[in-house]
Amino acid sequence: MLSFKYIPYREHSVLNTDQKLNKIFNIVRRDKIVLMQGKLKPQEEAKLIERTMGQITKDFTGISFCTVYPNGNNKKKKKKNSSVVKSATRAVGDIMYKSFMGKRDCLTIVGPANIVKDIRKNPSQIDLFING
């Protein structure tokens, strides 16, 4: 049976890096998959890998993780829109949207490697490979 634990943005946004990673590891080390609203900062991702490496044993072989964006984060699509007015409107909309939703408008998945074999991300699709 697969077990997921959802961490809403308001729950982790007030935590510092160590507290955030402790929270993630507490769940992952109990063989559960973390679904975290929002994303880690690049330095936090590096710290997550560092701490994972420090915990590797015969039984805990690491993690699989990935951040998923609702629109696929595809920058090429934005360029196709050539109208200046449309671009400006979109830019203002983007700024407003990012101010209110930006940091929480994505989902970070972290799973123990013995359960989540791989997470493959293409611009339009996420494949979660589970060890069976």
Added chain:
Amino acid sequence: MIKRFKSFFTRYINKLFRNKNNVKLGFYGPPNAGKTTLANKISMDWLGEEVGTVSKVPHETRMIQTKEQVKIKSGRKELTFNLIDTPGIATKIDYEDFLKFKLKSKEAKSRAKEATKGIIEAIKWLDSVDAVVIVLDSTKSPYSQVNITIVGNLAARDIPVLIVANKTDLKKASVKKVESAFPQYPVVGISADKGENMENFYKELFRIIN
């Protein structure tokens, strides 16, 4: 706020005084992408010495390997580099994976342990490099979280990046896929093993540093 200011200030000072004549050039990427092969190729081209050994078994490089005072010429320009070959960054290491390469159990366990330490060391070195060549295997999907984490960390540190789509001599290679995954960075397709397109690689390398 103070932390942010301190970090910005440190980065600015480092950038200002970055010694362009002794560039610490890091080679980063996932395991088996060809980092050591490329570092060897460069070092052999300009110094006549190799940096490290290469192998089909993942995590062959488990410690930082350096080669200092490598003088490289491109066109009329010349720069001196310290090459820093880092262990491949991964989020998981299972010693059983090494058994598939016919390593003995004890050897595989020891390799796994050394590999974890190597990854920690590689991440720590992100704070000490002046420029980075990210080496990716162009026959594989570039959209892995490890690649994104490496790129994100270099961008956060304002470190110049050149992405190498390696192994272009192989049938499945796709430089375009790498380009579309990282449109904000220069990408150069090469075969480090066969020494293909190295001229362009050196040109792009000088461009990101200047």
